[in-house]
Every structure is written in structure tokens, then in C-alpha cells.
Amino acid sequence: MEQSSQPSHTLSMIPGPIEIHDSVAQAMASPSVPHVAGPFVKVFSETLKMVRQVLDNAPGKGQPLILSGGGTVGWDVVAANLIQPSEKVLVLNIGYFSDGFADCLAAYGASVDHVRFELGVAPDVDRSLEALKASEYRAVIITHVDTSTGVLSPLKDLALAIRKASPNTLIVVDGVCSVAVEEIRFDAWDLDVVLTASQKGLGAPAGLSVIQLSDRAIAAFENRTAPVHAYYVSLAKWLPVMRSNEDGKPMYFSTQAVQNILALHASMKLILDQGIDKTFAAHIAGSNKAKAAVAKLGLKQIPAKAEDQAHGLTTIYLPNGLTGPDIIPKLAGKGVFLAGGLIKGIAANYIRLGHMGVSVSRYSYQLDTALKALEETLGESGQSSTSA
Amino acid sequence: MEQSSQPSHTLSMIPGPIEIHDSVAQAMASPSVPHVAGPFVKVFSETLKMVRQVLDNAPGKGQPLILSGGGTVGWDVVAANLIQPSEKVLVLNIGYFSDGFADCLAAYGASVDHVRFELGVAPDVDRSLEALKASEYRAVIITHVDTSTGVLSPLKDLALAIRKASPNTLIVVDGVCSVAVEEIRFDAWDLDVVLTASQKGLGAPAGLSVIQLSDRAIAAFENRTAPVHAYYVSLAKWLPVMRSNEDGKPMYFSTQAVQNILALHASMKLILDQGIDKTFAAHIAGSNKAKAAVAKLGLKQIPAKAEDQAHGLTTIYLPNGLTGPDIIPKLAGKGVFLAGGLIKGIAANYIRLGHMGVSVSRYSYQLDTALKALEETLGESGQSSTSA
Numbered sequence: 062m063e064q065s066s067q068p069s070h071t072l073s074m075i076p077g078p079i080e081i082h083d084s085v086a087q088a089m090a091s092p093s094v095p096h097v098a099g100p101f102v103k104v105f106s107e108t109l110k111m112v113r114q115v116l117d118n119a120p121g122k123g124q125p126l127i128l129s130g131g132g133t134v135g136w137d138v139v140a141a142n143l144i145q146p147s148e149k150v151l152v153l154n155i156g157y158f159s160d161g162f163a164d165c166l167a168a169y170g171a172s173v174d175h176v177r178f179e180l181g182v183a184p185d186v187d188r189s190l191e192a193l194k195a196s197e198y199r200a201v202i203i204t205h206v207d208t209s210t211g212v213l214s215p216l217k218d219l220a221l222a223i224r225k226a227s228p229n230t231l232i233v234v235d236g237v238c239s240v241a242v243e244e245i246r247f248d249a250w251d252l253d254v255v256l257t258a259s260q261k262g263l264g265a266p267a268g269l270s271v272i273q274l275s276d277r278a279i280a281a282f283e284n285r286t287a288p289v290h291a292y293y294v295s296l297a298k299w300l301p302v303m304r305s306n307e308d309g310k311p312m313y314f315s316t317q318a319v320q321n322i323l324a325l326h327a328s329m330k331l332i333l334d335q336g337i338d339k340t341f342a343a344h345i346a347g348s349n350k351a352k353a354a355v356a357k358l359g360l361k362q363i364p365a366k367a368e369d370q371a372h373g374l375t376t377i378y379l380p381n382g383l384t385g386p387d388i389i390p391k392l393a394g395k396g397v398f399l400a401g402g403l404i405k406g407i408a409a410n411y412i413r414l415g416h417m418g419v420s421v422s423r424y425s426y427q428l429d430t431a432l433k434a435l436e437e438t439l440g441e442s443g444q445s446s447t448s449a
Numbered sequence: 450m451e452q453s454s455q456p457s458h459t460l461s462m463i464p465g466p467i468e469i470h471d472s473v474a475q476a477m478a479s480p481s482v483p484h485v486a487g488p489f490v491k492v493f494s495e496t497l498k499m500v501r502q503v504l505d506n507a508p509g510k511g512q513p514l515i516l517s518g519g520g521t522v523g524w525d526v527v528a529a530n531l532i533q534p535s536e537k538v539l540v541l542n543i544g545y546f547s548d549g550f551a552d553c554l555a556a557y558g559a560s561v562d563h564v565r566f567e568l569g570v571a572p573d574v575d576r577s578l579e580a581l582k583a584s585e586y587r588a589v590i591i592t593h594v595d596t597s598t599g600v601l602s603p604l605k606d607l608a609l610a611i612r613k614a615s616p617n618t619l620i621v622v623d624g625v626c627s628v629a630v631e632e633i634r635f636d637a638w639d640l641d642v643v644l645t646a647s648q649k650g651l652g653a654p655a656g657l658s659v660i661q662l663s664d665r666a667i668a669a670f671e672n673r674t675a676p677v678h679a680y681y682v683s684l685a686k687w688l689p690v691m692r693s694n695e696d697g698k699p700m701y702f703s704t705q706a707v708q709n710i711l712a713l714h715a716s717m718k719l720i721l722d723q724g725i726d727k728t729f730a731a732h733i734a735g736s737n738k739a740k741a742a743v744a745k746l747g748l749k750q751i752p753a754k755a756e757d758q759a760h761g762l763t764t765i766y767l768p769n770g771l772t773g774p775d776i777i778p779k780l781a782g783k784g785v786f787l788a789g790g791l792i793k794g795i796a797a798n799y800i801r802l803g804h805m806g807v808s809v810s811r812y813s814y815q816l817d818t819a820l821k822a823l824e825e826t827l828g829e830s831g832q833s834s835t836s837a
Contacts (some may be wrong), residue, residue, distance in 0.1 A: 071488075074483040078707055089708055093461040093648075095786045096655065100459075125797050129656050130518040130681065131703030137681045261706060266482065268517050268656045268706030290661035290678055292553035293525045315519030316648060318656030319466055320477055321709070327636065398483045404574050434631035 063423045069442050071393055074236055074431040075400035076208045076374040076415035078259035081328070088327040090322050094311070096319055097311035105317065109307040111329040115240065115337060116255055116273050118247040118328030127325070128301045129318040132237045134270035134294060139200070139254055141231055141291035142282045144169030148199040151192060153184040153219070157209035157403050162202050162235055166184040169290070174198075180301040180404065181362075183369040184214050186222050193227055200231035201283070202255075205239035209279060209403035210363045211376035211413065213243065222248045231278055237261060239333055240271070242344045242373040242417055253278040259321065262344075262373060264328035264418035266369055268321040328418075335422065341372075346429050348372035349423030351414060354432045358439055363404075363411060373417040374400075377435075383442060384409040391442070395434035451811045459781055462819040464596045464626055464762040464803035465653045466648035469716070472809060474652055477708050478713040484707055485754040492714050497695040499717040503628065503645055503651070503725060506635040511663040514691045515713070517706040520625045520646030521656035522620035522682060527588075527621055527642055529679035530670045531587035533556030536587040537579060541572040541607065541763050545597035545791050550590050550623055557678070564584075568792065569750075571757040572602050574610050581615055587669070588619035588641075593627035597752045597791035599801070600763075601631065601765035608638045613787050619666055625649060628659070629720055630732045630805055631760040641666040647709065649699040649759060650732075652716035652806035656709040685750065723810065728758075735809030736760035739802060742820045746827055751792075751799060763821075771830060772797040779830070783822035803811075 066083050073080055079088075095102045105127075112125035123153075127133055143301030144150055144166060152163045154175040163173045178190040186409035194257065201223055205216050206290065216239075218279070222230050222430070225348050231253040236245060241338050247255060253275040260267035280294050289295050298314045332340050352370065355362065363376040379388060385401035386409060392399050402408035414435070421425040454471050454576050462467055467476075482489045493515075498508075516522055532538055534552060540551045542563040545712040545725060551561045564580040567571050569783050572591070581589065589611055595603050604627075608620050618752065619641040624633060628643065629650030641663040644835035647654035677683055686702045693700035721729050743750065743765050751764040767776060773789035774797060788803070791794035802823070 070480040070482070071486075073483050075488075076484050078481050078484060078704065085481070086478040090459040090474040092455045092468050092474070093464050093654065093787065094458070096466060097463050097788075098459070098461075098781070098786050099837045128518075130516075130522070131705075133681045133703035134518070137679070140680065166682070168680045169678055170675075174690075258704065266481065266706065266708040267704045268709050288556075290557055291508065291525070292528065292556045293521045294681070295556070314464065315521035316646065317519070318706075319708070320654040321656050321706070393486070398486050400483065409556045 062425060071428050072397045072430060074397045074415055074427065076413055076422065077258070077417065078267045079261060079264065079415055080427055081264060081266060082331055082419050084270065084327045084331065086136055088324040089266060089322050091320050094319055096317045097336050101319055102306055102309060102311045105306045105322055108322055108326040108354050109303060111326065111333060112271055112273060114333055116245055116247040116331060116407065117249065118273055119177040121272060122248060122277060124300060124303055126272045126274070126299055127322060128270045128299065129268065130270045131267070132256070132270055135256030135272045136162050137291065137294040138272055138296065139256070140166045140169040140171060140217045141289055142172045142293050143278055144199055144437045145168065145233060145285050146171055149174065149196050150200045150202060151176065151198045152202040153214065155184060155188050155210065155214060156207040156236070157206050157211045158207050159202065160237060175373040180211060181210060181364045181369065182270045183212050185217060185365070186215065188228050189219060190222055193223060196229050198227065200233050202234045202235065204232050205271065206373060207245060208238040208374065211371045211374050212369055212373040216245065217250055220252055220278045224251050226444045231281060238371065238373055241340060243371070244341050247273055259325050262417050263325060264348050265325040266321060266330065268318050269305045269325055272285065277388040320325040331423070340422070343422045344417065347416040347425065350377065351375045351416050351432065354436070358436060361403060364381040373415065375416065376411050377414060378411045379393065382441065385412050388438060391438045392434050395438060397434045450812060451807045453812050457760050458797055460815050460818060462785045462803050462808065462815065464649065464801055465664045465805065467652065467803055467806045468808050468812065469652060469654060470719055470720065471806050473712045473714045476712040477654060477662065479708050479711050482707055482749050484705045485701055489693055489700045489707055491696060493694045493710055494697045496710055496714045496717065497691060498563060499721060500659055500661060501697065502721055504633055504635040505637065507662055510636060511661060512530045512667060512688060512691055514662070514687055514694060515710060516655065516658045516687065517709070518658045518802050519576040519655070520644070520658055523644030524550050525679065525682040526660055527644070527686065528557040529561060529677055529682050530684040531618045531619060531666055532559045532587055532671050533675040535560055536769070537562065537803060538588045538590060539564065539586045539701065540590040541577050541602065542566065543572060543598065543600045543602060544595040546588065546595050546623060547592040550592065563613045568669065569598060569600060570756065572607060574603065577607060578610055578614050581611060586615065586618050588621050588818045590621050593631060594759040596762065599759045599762050600757055601759040602815050603836050604633065605638055608640055612639050619669060626759065626761055629728060631759070632729050635661055647713050650805050651713060652711060652720065653713040657713055684770045719811070728810070731807065731810045732760040735804040735813065736763065737765045738816065739804050739820065742824070746824060757758065760835070763802045763804065764799050766799045773800050776800060778828060780822050783826060785822045786821045811829045
């Protein structure tokens, strides 16, 4: 196991931004290089190709995009370009981030329907197909992992069933908390959009929105008749820029975040050197360890069923009387940042432990540090279920 | 004079991304920290306050925003939030980037008029006021410096005259290539929007859009009746987040680019430690040196008149027969990246030398290196006007 040589710091064990590898930190500190200079374009081209590899998408099929911005930018790219005003979209809603994507779609004029699943419960294929029958949907939104609850959607089953039932509906995956953590086979599962952000499973600092489009998604954009009422997220601007840069030829629209892309390149190199299947396995192992530790403390997660539990984070209901605002500063005092809850009404009653990227692979001692801090803090509060 | 201790590299002497200071590179390599953790919120708060200082804007007046994204994001923030569909906007058009801002406004439904100034000529106050009379304009767009031509608009004169002639019109300044280079007095000149990007005069890597809004601009947003058809650039989302973070209280919409903000903090600290007036003076001195060297080589700039020439870059018409694509690789071979032209029809006939930030202040030897490389390259090409 490697040891980070970064300055000693409180570990970011939240569901993103996650801890970064030394080589990623070093790439962030790279000297300036013009966004259109040969040495950068070469790295940018490789980075775009690596996005395809991480998502199991073949060269020449569809197009990856890397934009400067938060993960949210991916929602805007979908809403502004792929859906025309009044077109119908179905959201398989599992919580906070499904609601967010829906709000974004509605802001651009889409007509949004929801199938709402109970708190902590993953989308059911049959209920999803039933809802799909209600209308001709331009797109279905699947939140692969909802970062607020730790619920994992059965992406493969949903995608294959939806494609069969409604061949022309775009299958749009919010993979913000799943890419490079949970298995995704972009081509084999016939997905149309997978969007994510740099600071989660991809293991780079925050600052990049990463989006993979299928040829079907690009055709939906090219065949739209309504004008796109957006500029920074316009695919008319970005598609030629990404194609050109992937092809090794500089092309400019809005200046890329050069150092962030160098860092993403370094991070994806680690992932692909390890192998994507081994990366998924490391997240399953880390997740199993975290969930076993939480069970041993007598604590429950928001998703009750094992198959509904994501592998990149664990949501932890606190024992009676304890709240996130009590516990989180104590954990920080022991060297680990955990995240509070996000779900209205119960936000104070649970915390979120992230275990993605280096914290379950090259620096897996970081997860052990977090679990030890959790056990000690609950013990000292005299509140863990085992001691209560 | 300080010496950079960054790895030896080809200097980025383009009008952004510019060279960075060692302390900025080190901040980019900071360990991960959650976007809502106390230590980061403290820095974010200070960074927002430093934006005010750089722009000479008093605390509590208006609101600065720092968003993850390219500088272009600032155009979208203006177009999506401050202008309602069909409202009229007047663009004082001096080139490529004025056209770009106008395209962005039109994409969101604004009705855009232009006063077009000749290539290389700054906006004339009288002609601008004349055009302003044609209609009730919601906003006037001033491209302070057009990065494609090196033309500098007389911002103070324009702003004071426009405010007098049309008190309710928003004065929107594209300061992408001017903030922390050219004098800007946000409050004293009664400006409504100044937008920029991190990788120019502010001296940080690319990846952040920086926007200062006046109370008048915020009121225009708050009083609009038409819905905002955008999400990532929505002021309804970002204003509370920025106010809260400036006030030291974490609040989340879309994850901030944490390391980029730490780097911007480091960079603005250098600027403010030096003093903003000394920073302007350093850019005037660097610009004078660059323009004298270009004149000595017998070469002309796009802006013919000295008062129309920006202080952060110099555009250089190449001697007969030489093109950017010939010269730029030779300059790179001598250790400096310069930028090609952007103006249709003459793009190959001129190059652009950037001289902003550390390259004219702490590491001012970098500008000397660039000027020497330029002189040598033109000499070796046997094409400089002095030898031709």
C-alpha cells in the first residue's frame, strides 16, 4: 500500500471532493501552458480518450466532453441541447439529486414527470416501465447513485428494459457519484448520456464536468428544430471543439481549465493502470468494510437492502439524540471530514461517509482512519447502540 | 526580482492563461478539503472580499460571485439573469469578443444593437451616446479590452457619460483581459457588472469565472418578470450561496472548484500585497517596454493610437511574407509561447504577446525573455523590417 506524501491534513472522507493521489496534486501544480499549445492538446486528446475507456465506450462512437464547471453543468448540457421545450422527460426519482436534475430540465422548458421511489429504495424496473407507457418520452433520467441517500439504481436492468420498451427514448444517466465506482458499460448497455464531475470516482479536484454522449444523443441534438437558448453549455459550440481536440488539433471556444485537465489525466491514468474492473472491485471491498463497521456499531443506513446500497458512500443514521452537527466537528477533530445529511426533515439525523478513489485503493488506510474515528467518536459520546 | 522555482518550461506569454507564481502553483496542489468545511469557507469568504478590493468595490455593496467555469460563463450569467427576452442591449463593438458577448445575449433572446468601431479603434464616447439615444436600452456592453485586437476602451469616460445620459441602463463590462491590469473603479465609476476569468490579470490557472454585480444589477434580476431559462448560471441559485460564503457560512449549490479558489486567493493576495495601483503601474511599464521593442523592430500593432492600446497584451503585425503559423513554433523553440491572431481575414498576419501578472511584476524577466525571442526569431527569418 502506498502512503500519501501530501501535507498532513484532515481527510476529506465525504462523497466528493474526495482525497487525491500525490501525482494528481502534482499535476495541479503544473506550470502554465496555453490551452491551444501542442503539449496540452496532446494531453487533452488522451484525457478525452480515457473518458471513453473508463465508461467502456469505443473510439469513434458518440463523443466525450470535458467542460470547466461543476457537475451541475452536465444537467444543463442535457436540458438545453437534447430536450426541446415541452418535450416530455421521465425522472426515476430517488431523492435530492433526481429533484435537482428535474428542476434543471423544467428551467429549460421540459415537461417533467416523476416516478417517485420511497426514501432509501432503488427504482423498480416494472414500475419504471409502467410509468414509461404513460407517454412518448424524449428521455428517461436515471440517477445512478443519489449522493444524498446512498441509493444505487440497478442501471443495467433499467437501461436494457427501457431500451426494449421504448427504443427511441434517450437514456440519461446522472453518474456524478457512480462513474469509476459502479460498473457502467456505455456501449453494451446502449446508454445515451453519462455525466459526472471530476471530484468523485474520477479522483481529481472539483472543477470539471465530464459528459459522454451517444450518437443517438448527438442526433437528437442535430435534429432539434427549436433554437438552443444557452451559450456556455451549447453543444453547437462544444462538439466541434471536443472532436478536434480529441483528434489532436487545437480548437477554441472557452478556455479550458488546463491544470484541472492535467490532473484528471493523471487520475484516470491511475484508474486505467489498475484496470477498471479492479477499480470496481476495490470500491465493493471498501464499501463492504464500511458497511460492516457501521453494522457492528449497531447503526442503520438509509437504503435498507444490500442491493440498493451504493459502493462509493455509506449513509449512517445516528443513534438516538446524536446529530450531524454534534458529531461532524468531533470527527474533524480526529482527522476526518464526513458530510452531513441533505434530506429535508432528517438532515441532522444521518451522516455520509465517502469511500471512493484513492481512499479505497492506493491509500486505503484512509478508510480505516475514518472508520476508527467514527467508532471512537460514537464511543466517547456514549451513544453507540452497542454501548447505549 | 524573484525567480520562479517551477520546472523549466516554455513560458505562456499569451493573453491568458498567463504564467503563475510559485505560491499559486503550490495552492493548486493543496490537499483535498470539502467545499463546505470551515477551513475552506474561510478562504472562500476572503477570496470574495478580495475581488471587491481588486475592483475597488466597498463591502456590502452589490455582490461578487466566483463560479467554476470559463470566463464565458460570465456572459451567460448576464444574458440569462439580467436581460429579459426582447429587452434591448447595446454593444459597443470592438471585435471578436464583443461579437461573442452579443451572440450569447442573442441566444438568450435579447434584442442586440451594435455600434461597430473600426478595427483597432476604441469606442468613441460621442458615437456611443448617439447610439444610446436610439432606444431605451436595458444594458450597454463595454468590452474593456478586446483580447483579439489589443484595443482598450476608455471605460471611465464611457461609463460616466452613459450613466449621465441613461441613468437606468446597466453598464456591463467584459473585463476578461482587463481586471487587475487596467484601472477599474467599480463604485466610483458606478459600474453594474464587471466579469472576468481567473487566468488573465488575476494570475491564477483557468477554471473560474469571476463576476461583480452592483445593487442596481441585482435589483434588475430581482424585478424581472420573465422566468430564467437556465440553471447552472442562475442567480437565484448563486446569490444566496455567495452571500452566505462571504459571510463565513457554508452553503451549497454546485460544488466549487476548491483548489482553483485556493489558487485565486494566493494570487490576489500577491496583487493586493503589492497594491492595486502599483499593479496597474507594473502593467503600464511592461506594456511600454513591449511596445517600444515592437516599434524598434519596425512592426505595427492593430491599435494605431497609443491611447487605444491595452496594457496586458501587444498585437504585432508580422513583416511581409511571415505568418503566425511560421513564427509561433520558432518562438516556442526559443522557450516562449505567443498566440496567433483571431480576426478573420488577417488571423495569420499578426501575433499576440501577453504581458500580464507575474510576467510584468515578480518574474518580469519573463517579458524580457519573450522580447528577446521575438527579436532573434525575426532576425533569423531575415524578415524584420529593420533588416528587410
